[in-house]
Amino acid sequence: MIGFLFFLSSTVALISALLTVTRHNAVHALLYLVITMMAIAMIFFLLGAAFAAALQIIVYAGAIMVLFVFVTMMLHQGEVTMKQEALLYQAKQSSTAIILCVLLLLELVYMLSSFSTAQTIMTPINVNELGAQLYGPYLLLVELSALLLLSALVGAFHIGRRHQEQDRQL
Amino acid sequence: MSGIMGFYLPSVLITSTSLIVMLMAALKRTHLLTNLITTVGLSLALLVQLAQLGKAPYQTSLILFDGTTTLVSTLLILAAWLLSLFLFNWLQNLKDPKEEYYLLLLLSTQGALIVCASQHFASFFLGLEIMSLSLVPMIAYPGEDNQALEAGIKYLVLSAIASAFMLLAIAILYLYSGTLSIPELATKVPELLSSGNIINGCAIILLLVGITFKLSLVPCHLWVADVYEGAPVPTTALLATVSKVALFVVLLRLFMLGEWHNQTALINIIEVIAAASMIIGNLLALLQKNLMRLLAYSSIAHFGYILLAILALKPAIAISNVDTLANEAAITYLYAYLTTVVGIFLMLMLLPETHHIDQLKGLFWQQRCKAVVLTLLLLSLAGIPLTIGFIGKFYLTLVAVNAQLWWLLAALIIGSVMGLFYYLRIILVMIDQPESHSETEIITTHTQLLVMGVVILLVIGGGVFPSMVAELVKEMIGLTF
Amino acid sequence: MSTLILLIPLLPLFSATFLVLAPAFNLTIPKPWVARMGVGAVGAAAVCVAILHIQLKGQTNYALQFTYANWINVHSFTINFGFYLDALSLVMVSIITGVGFLIHLYSAGFMDEDKDYQRYFAYLNAFVAAMLVLVLADNLLLLYLGWESVGLCSYLLIGFWHHEINNTLAANKAFIMTRIGDTGMALGLFLIFYLFGTLDIQAMQLQAQSQWQTGDSMITLCCLLLLAGAVGKSGQLPLQSWLPDAMAGPTPVSALIHAATMVTAGVYLIARCHNLFELSPLAMECVAYIGAITLFIAATAALVQQDVKRILAYSTISQIGYMFLALGAGAWSAAVFHLMTHAFFKALLFLSAGALIFSLHHEHNIFRMGGLAKKLPMVCVSFLIGCSALAALPLLSGFFSKELILNRLLEQEMYSLWLIALIGAFVTAFYSFRLFFVVFLGKATQEPDRNPLKVMVFPLLVLGLLAIFGGIQPKGLAVLFSSASEEHHNLAIILFTIAVPLCAVAYAWRVYKEGEFGSPLPNPEAKKIHRFLFSGWGFDAFYQKRVISPFIAVTKLNQNDIIDSLYIGLINISAKLHRFCSQFQSGQLRWYNNSLVIFAIVAMTWVIIK
């Protein structure tokens, strides 16, 4: 059952990921991406990482993707953008990239397949344990994450600031 | 406990300074005060860090404060401190708000400190991201500047991709070894290798993608020139020194632990990277007229040179047993590179709007002091004796000869000669007599004189009397577990 | 006595140094004092030689060696400043100081109007000093010093009137051609040092005699290398062509350097090293043949020259050829004897020619002269004496020495060489009287505007006397070379050899008595031969074509240094590579992304393959 669910969700995730990177319409792509996120959350859940699955949906699909959608909607100008995008990306012209990606995948798979994990028993990690670790030996990481977010905040704030003359243009 | 606190104190100081700066910006923006606070904070951090030199090492599962860490941390803070001294004048000419820059500077320095102290992939990764994500806004800082924007986007996207590759590598390592701690991993690597698989190699390659990108080594060097050119000068300085040096320490740590010389394929790859960086980096710089691009290319070459030290860490067939010399070589070269390059960027900050080599024409006759300092710094980059650059190169040559890396040494020679060519070309331009002989000595402030003095002291003092540097480095390298 | 010998070269040297350095210290010496100094120094040297003669009077077999100072001392290589005096060097010293003094005296008058009076005497004194060092040296390196120094002085004096570019070219030619020989000689010195471990002439020859067999190829090589030097200096084949051009210098210089002394240095060298040469029959043969061929070629070339000095120059070459012939035949003393007599009569001839030129506003072409016998009687007489001695007319000095040589050739049964020498004698007599007749008989075409000065006449007188009565072989020479030749002269042959020059003179009289000359030659063949002879058998053209032109062409070709293009190529390649690498810096973000991925793929492939 778990196996089947895994196959199902992984197939969904891959297909929607593929669709994500090939769409011309950014909003569509983002919606496919949300589906991918959901599917991945499902896999997390199957792996026994319930907390991760929840975060995947809340933070990723919920917060980050919404941010994306918001920005995209802001910059989206309907048909014009679509036409532009159609010019910018044509699947036919991406044969080199496809070859590269397939090569990369094959090599990675080949290299990793040379090793088989002996242990295949899953031990779910509960939130308790996670929290104990996170606020125990890894406390520093939490603080550093704060710094990371701070720098992102300041950076985004500074760059995203509206300039006087640009206001007039928009 | 106080001893342990001492190790954290510089970071705490820097972080607190950044918080104060943020609060200041939120309450009332005063550039001068912000500058002052930053400088004071960094000075304090530098002092504290200096006091840490020579202390017994300390480690947690995430962080390692050994001699190397403290020494390199000192250098990193020093670089940031020197930059902060020059920032005021430079930022004054900018239309954008100024305070954020200090904040980001402090944060990226903090990130670098964490990177160079990390002995756990989580802390390494987080430090790295703090550093690079703070750098992105710093690169794209001038809002009016299209080139800065372009550079910022390029850096962001590429560094995200590089991070993704690095994360993949870490994930693979974690998947198969079950640990994220670097020393623990090192103990498990032989076991992994014994089963005759290539996972370790695969992971290291992926990690190398990220590292070569951050160190701008060939073939992942393409971004560096564009970003240097587009970014504001102090950011470039930070990119060229702090971020690279911090990362290199991790690379060094990684290579110190494992039994790398058994993995010929990897060694081969690193050899090729080193040789290609030396040759291609210098070739790219050869006829380059844009100063920033030139410095970018030369930094490629310099990190190619320094890879020699990595390769000499555990040589397959050494001439003689020289203990930790390769390690010392790497650190000494980092020291030389960092001080010199920071010096050069500081000088360029004093010469605003200098992008093209020809803009330096006649500098020697108009602003003698600056030109002499710049000349000395360039000579140090070129590795001419009596500068710290030569001492670094001497160390590298010594260990490379010891490890019998003859082909790489040939590349080093070719690269050095090419390098000398373009450094000398800059000097030539500076001493070229301008048509109109105008003595427009731009007044240099006391701070600037002080900073130039410090740089010259580090570069020439270290070159003429290298024993202090050598002894310090040796002592610090010795402080390990 | 050692001081006396030392003084001989030092006196002229001091004078030369003083005259050279005076302008450097802004010291102006009045002209008469310059002459007094220059002439006086050589005169004093001559007096020293005279004293030497008196002191050595009665001794026949003497060899004095004095070491004055150490020069170079490295390991086993020891060279001293030392002089060696025996009969040979005494003869040479006497000639140099004696004839030298006369020529200096003559120069004081001849150069009277030249503004570089002082420089002239400085050079001339330096030359005398160098020549004296050459002949007095007791080792080959010191000899080489003198040897090169005389070359240098010769160069300076040939190019004395340096504003005329041709003069300096002639000087260059002289120096470089002799330098070619000198380099061979230097190699000879290396070889000698290598073989014998010393450069001392006497010690070296002693060793050679005691330790080496006759005909050893090493010895032959030594001799041939020394011969190369001698050939160059003495204007022998194949390095003879500089000497005619060397006439560009002032005439007294030609008399002193290019007739009496320097050019005979080669003869001196071989005579000095005769013990060595005796060990190598092959080398001796070479010397003889070189001499014979040279004497013939030069004599025939002298036949057709028009410039009075060139005639004399070719005749000098030819006469030195005789000396070489004598040397090759082992007639050492005869060679030196001929050297001496030649010095007298050739100096006389040159000085007379100088007087001629002096009187005729520097006219050199004999065909523009004529009928001067009455107008310049003094010159005419001295010319006559000189020509007669040159032609070896009986009882003049040249006769005795040439007679000795011819005799020796017969004794050695070198008949072919003898024949050449005889033909040479005929030609010599012919061209010398051709010169005399053309200049002094016939119609007067040019008026002399002045007569030779008194200081010039006196040397002519003395030399004339010497040319007539100088045919007494110095006793010491015969003893030195131990060539007490038995006098079993075949009277018929003697008469025959006397007759040959006389015939030649008669024939010349027939051809040139009425000044019927200068008419165009009848047929083209004769013209061709005339041109060939006139050019000195075409050596100059040959060298120009085969050596100088290719040399210049090669150097021109490589003017920009072919090796430099290697480095320029390197620069170009670097620039090309730079542009190639820069292509990849396209600024395209996606290409940069690609580079990361490609690197990962390639690196992993390598790991997999490994």
Add this chain to the structure above:
Amino acid sequence: MILLTLIVFLLLAGVVAWYSEAYGSHAPKWVAAISLCLAWIPLWPVLFSLELNSDQRWLINEVHDWIPRFNISAHLALDGLSLLLVILTLAMGLVAVLSAWKEIKKQTGFFYFNILWTLAGVVGVFCALDLFLFFVFWEVMLVPMYLLIAIWGYENRQYAALKFFLFTQAGGLLILLSICALVLLHYQQSGQLSFDYVDLLNHSLSKKASFWIMLGFVIGFAIKLPTIPFHNWLPDAHTQAPTAASVILAAVLLKTGGYGLIRFVLPLFPDAVQTVAPYVMAIAAISVIYGALMAFSQRDLKRVVAYSSVSHMGFVLLGCFALNAQAWQGAVMQMLAHGVSTSALFALVGAIQYRYHTRDLNELGGLWQTLPKLSAVGLFFVVASLGMPGLGNFVAEFLVLVGSFETYPWFTAMAASGLILAAVYSLMIAQKTFFGSLKLNAAVDFDTRETAMMLGMAVILIVMGLHPQPLIDIAQQTLAHFPSISMGAKP
């Protein structure tokens, strides 16, 4: 402390000269000239006694701590060879200053600063016995020389300066590699890390190792010497350099190459040297001839002299690798004599250039008619350069050739033909410059300063030619310690 004092004194004098420009543009040259005269004072006691130390090796031997990490010390020592070359350096430095006296008008302070620093570097090279220190000086002297050429040079100065620096730097790096390899191999054998020459003399390297290390040294020094095919920097550098720099370049900088060969290559690798000797001598002989041919074809007077340097320095290389006492002495003498004669020629060309602003042989001519003193002096040095007996060059060349004839007669014969070619190009200089009809306007002849300088050098050359024994004896102090090698190759 004597040697350190000497070097530091020169460095300080340079700084003083630079700053003295504030007191007028004439001040620096006086500072430079006076300090070069004062620089003799530390050497005074040595010059008089010439007494060796207790170890019978050095006149002065001083060791100062420097980098204990690598056991590198500032080991400065003076023996016969070094003494001769240091004397040459100081003397020719003075000549350089004098020849620049009127020529340099702009930035005089910095000019004399560079001159003095170059000289200090060269003195350091000649005195350093620690290989690391030697290398440091070796490179340091390049920078001020580079600046001299690049700032005060003629038309194409930047190209020439770059070329000069790059060539020597490439050679320098090879030397650095060799030093490192030598030191490490010695360390492995003896367990003692040392850069000291005296320690390293006792190495026992394998044949292969010593061959390669020696090759690095030889190529590095050959570039500096220079021999073909590494000579191309020289004509350009000489031609474009200001007179004073040309003088220093010719007089002392080239000598560092020869000094390196004699000081380091010969004693350190006696066996390896033997294996390469025939090849190196062949190259040396070709250098002699090639340089002479090139000199003849040039039309720029300075280029002629520069190529003649290539030819003359070929004799030094020949002498070094002939491996016997005469040839070594000859090589040392050649360095000294060439130092004097060629720098005199450069000073002369400088004087001509100063007066006529041209060095083109086709434009010159007939100078004797207006400048008799200059021409006479010029003729003297031209003659010296063609190896006239009685002058220093002859003694040197003769000794070299005598020595090398014992080992390789054929190469010697080849090199000897260089003597003929020397005459060819030297006389061409004389003819095209001093003789012939006058093509240029009259000019002022030598003044007292120039006359004194030139006559001084002439006297030195004559003394060297007629009484070289004192110099030979001094050099013998060094050469006596060389392993005597007899090749035993009979012709």
Add this chain to the structure above:
Amino acid sequence: MIDPDYIVFFSLALFSIGVYGVLVRRNLVFMLISIEIMLNAVAVIFVAASSYHGTSDGQIMYLLILTLAASEVAIGLSLLIHMYRRRHTLDVDQLSNMRG
């Protein structure tokens, strides 16, 4: 029970898709999206490995990746807006003023 090999394969495939997106898309939005996909792919391995090894390290890494993704997106989007304002396009190929 999920075979670890499948998980690895899945995440590598996802990663490659992300790489593909980065390589071919010229629109900056899509590039950022593709990077998110790559990060997610890595996260899958971390979480899976965490489960297999029974250590919480992997999940902590996942949290960190989450933080990183958020920060990166924030800065990336702000740059994107900035670029759109100045250039009126999102085509990164037009960002090639600097080259050589």
